[in-house]
Amino acid sequence: MLDMKLIRSNPDWYKGKLAERNVPGEVIDNLLRKDSERRDLIVKSESLKAERNEVSEKISQLKRNKGNADDQIQRMREVGKEIKELDEKLEGIKAEQHDIEAHLPNVPADEVPVSLTEEGAKELRRIGEPRKFDFTPKPHWEIGENLDILDFKRSAKVSGSRFVYYLGAGAQLERAVYNFYLDQNTEVGYTEVLPPYMVNSDSMFGTGQFPKFLENKAGFEIKDSDLTMIPTAEVPLVNFYRDEVIPEAKLPVKFTALTPAFRSEAGSAGKDTRGLIRLHQFNKVEMVQFTKPDESWDALEEIIHQAETLLQKLGIPYHVITLTSSDMSFTAAETHDLEVWMPAQNRYREISSCSNTLDFQARRAHIQYRDENGKLQYVHTLNGSGLAVGRTVAAILENYQNEDGTVNVPEVLQPYMHGMKKIVKNEKF
Template identity: 65%
Template sequence: MLDIKKMRMDPDYFKKRLATRGVYPQDVDAIFELDKKRRDLIQQTETLKAKRNEVSKQIAQAKRNKESADDAIADMKQVGQDIKALDDQLNANEEDFHNKMAHLPNMPHEGIPVGKDEAANTELRKVGNIPSFDFEPKAHWDIGEDLGILDFERAAKVSGARFVYYVGLGAQLERAVYNFMLDEHMKEGYTEVLPPYLVNGNAMYGTGQFPKFKQDVYQIEADEHQLTMIPTAEVPLTNYFSNEVIPAEKLPVYVTALTPSFRSEAGSAGKDTRGLIRMHQFNKVEMVKYSKPADSYQELEKMTANAENILKKLGLAYHVITLSTGDMGFSAAETHDIEVWMPQQDIYREISSCSNTEDFQARRAHIQYRDDNGKLQYVHTLNGSGLAVGRTVAAILENYQNEDGSVTVPDVLVPYFHGITKITKDNAVPFNNK
């Protein structure tokens, strides 16, 4: 949520910057008009309430003097009716104002690329060597299906499209990957959390998923109220301190979690219909930080480095890009995406997104701290994938594939893989070999 007080101070600046995020200036003007009307109504109401207090005193005085108070009582009745009418107008105004404010995206940080879409993104760096093969590299879904460790067909039978069974060493590979990630993040000072997988509407609003993106989630009815299956652990992790004041000496706070993520993928028909890239259910290791405002962009760079660390140790080539104003997520002020090399497609694909939301989420979720002067301030919140586990498995299968169809296990995962160094048809799924 943006700060309307700051917006009033320089409306042209806000309109100009929000225009880079696809917000029409007239939509911002409509908010300013509602804000002005709202303040006018409050002033009128307060004036009438002051008058009501004065009339009440007049009635009391008349009664003490045993004088007629009929005129004053009639006056009081009219004032009460006027106050109610203004309150009704104010409530309608507040609802409209709040709804429009809730649909405004975050202000983009100064200096990030301006553009309508991903074409305006800028590359920060390339890391690692792109592998070369003496054979035609296969797609990860073909590798997984040939080995029997990924079963999309049976998952479709049970759940539908965009679901998968990990089987045998496929399941162990997924588990090895996320345990490795969690251990690495804990070395960097993150506290591991196992959060709820179902959250209420307030939590979804706090991180910016609601009200704009309700079509992208799965919801269930529970105990006469609605819960949402988390689209990312960012939601329960960021809301851990909702409606709280964090002691300043505890900042920054680092937390990480492995959770499933559930996404309806509304509007993605025809995109990545095969493989692990775009699923309705997938595991993700998430990183979230709470920071003092002055430190948040340094913390963004650290978080990006934390995600990069995983790819470096796995020996996977990647690049880091800064997203343009038109490609950034709704709540972000600045985002670094990390894209891993996928040999079969011969392109980089997103595997992590690290964002600083500044105080945008903290305002919505009411997360504060006291500064050196004892004044309440909003924290800055950051979030990032560290990494999307299924996409990491896909990258390992493609980058570590061998001509005979086997897959070499990256060295750092061998200790998590019970010493197995290669996935083959002979060891991949034990019940297939009986």
């Protein structure tokens, strides 16, 4: 949520910035109109309420002295009616204003490339040489199916498209990857969390998924309940402190969690229909930080660095890009994606998204801290994948494949695989 007071005092600046994210200027004009209408109503209603309080006090005195207050009561009956009418109108305007505010995305930071499409993302650096193959590298789903460590046919039967069974060494590899990630993240100061996988709609609003998520049918809501399957661990991690004041001494708070992420992938029909890239359910290790306002940009660098370290230890080539103003998630002020090299597709694919939301989520979720002057301030929240697990497995299968169809296990994962150095065909299934 953006600060209404700031929009009120710098409307043109906000119009310009939000135009970079495809928000028409009329939306801001409309918002300002609602805002001033709302405040007019407040003034009217509150002055009547002040009068009512005053007269009620008199009525109370008269009654105590056994006087007659019929005139005043008659008058207050009218005033009461007027107040009710004004307040009903006010509620309507408030709801309309809130609806507009709830749909306004965060303002892009200065470094963000301005573009109304995803074209124009800035490449910051490229790390690791893509391997030269002396055979044609296979896509990961072929490798996985040939080795009998991935089964997309049976998942389709049991659940539908965009699900998968990992089997044997495949399941073990997935587990090795996320255990490696969790160990690495906790080693640099993140507290491991195992959060709920379903959250209520206040939480979904707090991190900025709702209301748009509902309109786009992007998530999986549980019928006849207020619960939604989490689309990312960011939701339960950030909302951990919703409606709370975090003691200053605790900041920065750093959480990491492994959770499944559930996404409907509405609107991506036909895209990445095969393999592990785009599933309704996938595992992800997430990092979340709560910081003081002046520390969040450093924290973003720290998160990206940690995500990069993971890929470097795995030995997978990647690059880091800055997303364009309109490609960022709704809540982000700036987002850097890590994309890993996928030999079979001959391109980089997203494996991590690291964002600073500044106080955008903190405002929605009411997460504050008390500064050295005792004043309440919104914290800044950040999130970054560290990393997507399924996509990591896909990247390992493709980058570490051998001509005979086997796959080498990256060295750092071998201890997590009971020393297994190579994945060979599993005949059991």
